[in-house]
Amino acid sequence: MIIGENIHKSFGDLEVLKGVDLHVKPQEVVVLVGVSGSGKSTLLRCFNFLEMINDGKITIDGHTVNPKKDNLTKIRAEVGMVFQHFNLFPHKTVLENVIEAPITVKKMKKEAAKKLGTELLEKVGLGDKANVYPSKLSGGQKQRVAIARSLAMQPKVMLFDEPTSALDPELVGEVLQVMKQLAEEGMTMVVVTHEMKFAKEVADRIIMIDEGKIIESADPKNFFENPQNERTKQFIQLVE
Amino acid sequence: MIIGENIHKSFGDLEVLKGVDLHVKPQEVVVLVGVSGSGKSTLLRCFNFLEMINDGKITIDGHTVNPKKDNLTKIRAEVGMVFQHFNLFPHKTVLENVIEAPITVKKMKKEAAKKLGTELLEKVGLGDKANVYPSKLSGGQKQRVAIARSLAMQPKVMLFDEPTSALDPELVGEVLQVMKQLAEEGMTMVVVTHEMKFAKEVADRIIMIDEGKIIESADPKNFFENPQNERTKQFIQLVE
Amino acid sequence: GGDDSSSSEEGSSTEGGGSDLNLLEEGKFTTASSGLYKPFSFEEGGNLDGFDIDIGNAIAEEMGLEPNPVTTPFETIIQGLNTNRFDAIIGSMSKTAERAEQVSFSDPYYYSGGAIFVREGTTDIQSVEDLTDKKIGVVGQTTYDTVAQEYTEDIQYYSSDVVALQDLAIEGRLDAVITADVVGFEAQNEGLAVEMIGDPLWVEQPSIAVRKDDEALLEEINKALDTIIENGTYDEISQKWFGRNLLDIDLEGVEVLE
């Protein structure tokens, strides 16, 4: 579904991704872990073309993206992204947040968009908040709106960058619940998270990134019980 | 060691603490848990007289504090406090941070203070960072300096307000390690934390606060395995 | 369209309507003064008044134009004229050779004496020679400025002679102010503790200034000035402000500033 091959990415002199290969199969749920600064966010952002890679190639749904020729806007719309800090549009209501992109990008009729938006909000358990401004929501609610907003574009794959890190612990569950449901419905997902319980339960594969390289890739059981790399062992000890 | 009886605290119309009774015995380690906004921080701040209680009384080491008559400055010095965001003094080096209070408050000689400070920094594993400014440190290192700074006043009890919440997950361990060591050395401690593993291992007692009241108080085993209150059960489910 | 043609005919048939005079605004005679030179030009509660204003009004009327007096700082008044901000300066500007290179002057419309004023009770300034190295207050770009520069480097500049005189009355600021005798007398009347030293040092010829190429306008102005002097209008105005006729002065034996 989404394939990264030999991805290199530098910021100035700092090489952050040093040749990453990652094949995500349709309906697969991949969890990315790694210490701070290892390049997890950067990798997600490259997949969404918020950052341009310096070398390598990215294939989405069978199409290898050529950033010079392709319409990146269209490709971005196919890849959903959920951020740590939600990034809801504060000047729009919850429903307006969700229907903004379908209307402006997909030129969907307003009525149809509203119907879709309402459905999605109900799906994430926020049907009653449609006309409220984001500032009135709790962190967990905001993140669920962000997920609904992303779903409204009917993306082929969804990227999550630490979606629960900014939440109070008691609000983490409600977001993970929605993500779990998405996974069960067959959404292809790449998730950066420190929630090991979620990783164990939901991930098809856990990948450890260290200093811009993939150093471990295994199903949850093997990842935790039988890590191959020394750094992975250390990491597991630290976060467990 | 530190006793709070019938503590009430309001901010304007908002009653945050609604009659809290908490007796912390010498050398006891008490972990406070509760959802966001339940009043955990406020309770700690009352114990340190950063907030003045509206009703009730606080007894420290056998002395019931009368905020109107007592020298609060002196009492605060007996109660150490470690904050979520470290609050190191950015314009002072690590060692200067540690020796500031012994010199200005206890009128300790600079040489003696430096000796004490160096010892404490070694204790938290940062002997080599004495002359560095806080901005050069990682979050975990900052928090360990903050603990050393607090210890330099030889407090009778130490209060920790989510000391690891602002840290990257891989840095949490080093701080908890220092706290564990302190507990083993017999320091009386009250710790607000979401680190349930730490609570299970180190706490003598876990206390659940909900809407400004203590609703559960038990040793770790009973707290997790046999919670009495419905809200506690929910909370345990959420954070486990 | 009958209305249009009749009204334009009316405009051009008005005596001296000014269409050939290169006026800023058709039918209006826009003249400038500093507005800070009581009693010649000053503003009271937003209304411009004074001798210069009255003269301007009389001349405009004589030329069949609507008078339109405006104010602008004296330091930049010639620049204002030469950049077409108004049609003429009727602002107590004395004719000098230097200025005559920049603008054309009418016949003088009054005579005034340049005089030294000091604070009441001052003893160390008795004559113009005593001004040497003293602190003198003047308005920049005036004839008084030129004289002051001959005696001292310690000059303080003002936008208004009246303000300079007010400052002179304050102990410790200025040693002397050079200005027109009448302006000083007016200040004395207002209760300022200043006095004139001796007689006026010279006589100046305040005149109306126009742009060099506005010869037709200058001619009209001179004609109008003659008329109001002859028909008594001038005398009336002068009597109103000073109780005498300012043109009535014996020029025999006094220095006339050029």
Added chain:
Amino acid sequence: MPEIITTVYDVFMRTYPGFLEATVVTLQLTAIGVILGTVIGLVFALMKISGSKILQAIANIYITIIRGTPLIVQIMFLYFGIVELYTMSNFWAGAIALGVHNGAYIAEIFRGSIQGIDPGQREASMSLGMDRRQTMSRIVFPQALRRSIPPLGNQFIITLKDSSLVYIIGVAEIFSLGNREAAQSYQPFESFLVVALYYLVLVMIFTFLLRLYENKLDVDRA
């Protein structure tokens, strides 16, 4: 003291018809100065964030020159300096000088507001498939504009006070009138006190309106 109050009151009562007219002129200058400045500021702010090095350089030169020289010099230059290029009335020269001056400051207000929008907003918008233009016009601008209104209000108040400087080219605004009043009445203390009062009251009125608006914004968003 009471005597002073009486004389100030006298001066006030005697002069207020003229001062009210002058207040209108001051407000006109201020309004034109701010509106013109907003237009100029918007253009230069867009140039600064345009990504074109040339446009950025032009904007930077403009802003550096305007912010590097006193307003009073700008007024004089515009009124007397460039007459060979274009001659304008003193009112318009003053208003335009205020506008050109404000332009540099308002450009920085807009630029600051736009750049102050959390980059996450842009990223979220792009990640949903909106292009640069849509992101700017539908997500960034509306938020930046709202954020600009308090500093623009502040700039209005600064301009209200700055407009006093156009007295130097003979525009009959409040200060210019007060100056003449002081000279002709021989009562400088009272005259300037009255002038100060006019400005103070105007500034306080606009500060109050600005606060009201800011509070409304806060309420809207809370």
Added chain:
Amino acid sequence: MPEIITTVYDVFMRTYPGFLEATVVTLQLTAIGVILGTVIGLVFALMKISGSKILQAIANIYITIIRGTPLIVQIMFLYFGIVELYTMSNFWAGAIALGVHNGAYIAEIFRGSIQGIDPGQREASMSLGMDRRQTMSRIVFPQALRRSIPPLGNQFIITLKDSSLVYIIGVAEIFSLGNREAAQSYQPFESFLVVALYYLVLVMIFTFLLRLYENKLDVDRA
């Protein structure tokens, strides 16, 4: 165009001896204005954070009046208005007016810096047993002072430009000289261009020094 450059150069060469003297006056005015303003500002900032309602009210009235009226009015009032109370030379009247004016703005700079210090700093200090005075003098002030230096530098640059207004009371600083030069040479374009250049160069020099200092601060703290 080249002709203009020649005439501007001529005017510059002809006038620079006078302008250099005037520049010294401008810098003196600026320095005194800022130093005095800093002293006044410190006093009023302390009053504002003092906790005493009366002191706060006094500080607020002062700040409201100064910020609510144009500097040029303040200069005129100080020079011509209050002579019956106290008479000063025009240079000192100008410098003091600038100081009094700056005082209100600098008070807000200090207050902002002090209140901008993370409350956590105060709490950490108190929790270690330091009293209010120690907390203020050893923890809050040193940090606030450092934080004040960039806006104070900025205020210096503002004052440099504002000092042009004391020309109105006849102090022979840059603008006042340029104004006379323009009038008597009948070359307003060239004269005001030269004046603008003097200010621009001064502002750029001080902006550069300020940047240098800020970078040094950043390096120290990084």
